[in-house]
Amino acid sequence: MIEKALTGDKRYWTWVFVLLAIIFVAFLFYLRQFREGLGITGLSRDVSWGLYIAQFTFLVGVAASAVMVVLPYYLHNYKAFGKLTILGEFLAIGAVIMCMTFIFVDMGQPFRILNVFLHPTPHSMMFWDTVVLFGYLILNLVISFVAIDSEYKSIPPPRWIRPIIILSIPWAISIHTVTAFLYAGLAARPFWMTAVMAPRFLASAFSSGPALLILLCLVLRKVSSFHVGREPIQKLAVIVTYAMTINVFLILMELFTALYSGIPEHGSHFRYLFWGLEGSNVLVPWMWTSVVFAVIALLFLLNPKTRHNEKTLAFACVILFLSIWIDKGMGMVVTGFIPSPLHHITEYVPTLPEVMITIGIWALGALIVTALYKVAITIRGQLI
Amino acid sequence: MGVDRRKFLKIAGLGAVGLACKPATDLFAKVVLSEHSPLAGKRLAMVIDLRKCRQQDDCTACIDACHQVHNVPTEFDTAKHEVKWIWKDQFDYAFPEQDNPFVHKRFERTPVLMLCNHCDDPPCVKVCPTQATWKRPEDGIVMMDWHRCIGCRYCIAACPYGSRSFNWGDPREGLEEINPDFPTRMRGVVEKCTFCEERVVKGLLPVCVEACPVNAITFGDLDDPRSKVRRLVRRYFTLRRKPELGTHPQIYYIV
Secondary structure, three states: OHHHHHOOOHHHHHHHHHHHHHHHHHHHHHHHHHHHOHHHOOOOOOOOOOHHHHHHHHHHHHHHOOHHHHHHHHHOOOHHHHHHHHHHHHHHHHHHHHHHHHHHHHOOOHHHOOHHHHOOOOOOHHHHHHHHHHHHHHHHHHHHHHHHHHHHOOOOOOOOHHHHHHHHHHHHHHHHHHHHHHHHOOOOOOOOOOOOHHHHHHHHHHHHHHHHHHHHHHHHHHHOOOOOOHHHHHHHHHHHHHHHHHHHHHHHHHHHHHHHHOOHHHHHHHHHHHOOEOOEOOOHHHHHHHHHHHHHHHHHHHOHHHHHOHHHHHHHHHHHHHHHHHHHHHHHHHHOOOOOOOOOOOOOOOOHHHHHHHHHHHHHHHHHHHHHHHHHHHHHHHHO | OOOOHHHHHHHHHHHHHHHHHHHHHHHHHHHHHHHHOOOOOOOEEEEEEHHHHHHOOOOOHHHHHHHHHOOOOOOOOOHHHOOOOEEEEEHHHHOOOOOOOOOOHHHHOOEEEEEOOOOOOOHHHHHOOOOOEEEOOOOOOEEEOOOOOOOOOHHHHHOOOOOOEEOOOOHHHHOOOOOOOOOOOOOOOEEOOOOOHHHHOOOOOOHHHHHOOOOOEEEEEOOOOOOHHHHHHHHOOEEOOOHHHOOOOOEEEEO
């Protein structure tokens, strides 16, 4: 079955080799980081998490969003998503593997990472995050491979898989909730200490993830004979619209509480993020880009005309994805450290090696998703 | 294998002698500890008298002594990568919640000595996914295992006092002189003050306490009503850093 990923036309192989080349370059940069230490990144005493952890947080959302196709199909028997579920699950597999790789490259002593399992620590949210992420990866691997295998053999999927699929629904919610708990339980970081962190994570995940899925479906239509059809894409667009509206609403709640209460240690982070603090304003242009993109995307999505037109829908999905990538990634993670608990302001800008390693891990994810989609499409193609 | 019968018997014999000696050395160890460890308290704490510290404006005796004894590098490419076990910073950075533009003008230039607070409820211990940092129940010291730490820096995010440092590079490269009695660290692990656990166990005071020329730092067991630290916190009004977070920090400041 998996060998289907090893046959393809010239275009397929060019794409695969471009990705492999990027991964190789990134790997060389990682070897340097491994030898010299994390000092080659832009991280510092005060800003001790940055680009890697930002990508991790964002991608947990992409992984969790598979539930937005699984839930309507399996719980509500919404048949139009039949072709989509496998794409959602394969995307989740790629995203979880990227998450794990980002965590790995962020570790000071990566080869000791199994200490997390050797000394299980239930009072640490990071322990639980590792557990739920591994669990989610296994669930999705089992579910998607059983599904595609039964399609391959033209037999109905075994009955035992259904409870596992049902389990994967709350599990998807759990991975993003626990990821929010990583941040939301720290008394030292008022910026993160908010009860809407987990709901916001879920809302932004359920808009950015399905937006990416829409884009992937449109790409697949261009590069292969695989069409999911118009209806599922339009249904996904509605999901994206609802989730994004809730996300923006929750961001406004956050802003109101922090700024109206006027407690300096809550407000100062938002001031840094949107206006800059004491002349430090590296993130300000990024954040306003995110805001503008969010507003435009939402206008395009709320308007039925632009949502129904696949060209304008694709545009909205691209800028929505970028908007959340900025806000939930660097915006959310880095601002938690600025100002520091001692009210020092140290800014953070990723370095070239850091950016290259990050691009490499994205390429790795793209490679995994490409290979898995290739398998799915080839098997489906043979059936038709 | 280079072990013949003769050699094996020798080693086995030595091992037997060693085992026989164990009870004797155990007894000895116990005697030494009880005799020389008046510091082996239930809740070790520190009182820092900033009035005395203020007199010595540019004094860094405690910092230098601590960093030298514990093999903390002094040279860094950038301040962003500094490792600090004990350091000085302005009053309003140490106590940002004491926001009072008029009263604290007096203190504005007062450097405040800061180090790990050895909290009773340490957030760093709560978040560590490998128990590489833990609180010792016998004396309250927040310990650190540099061999178990995976370098995830979650403890740094959780510490409200900035007391934890990460080795962004190889710390051995920045060391001019190595103290052979204390381990050096490698890149990629977190470290911090351990209340001179290695000295306390021998009945010695932390090195910063000893190094202070004006005796501004007092160290002892807060659970002992007759201890010097207990007398000081009873007699003077003291501040702690961010007590509102519920961490119960164990460094008390007389301002």
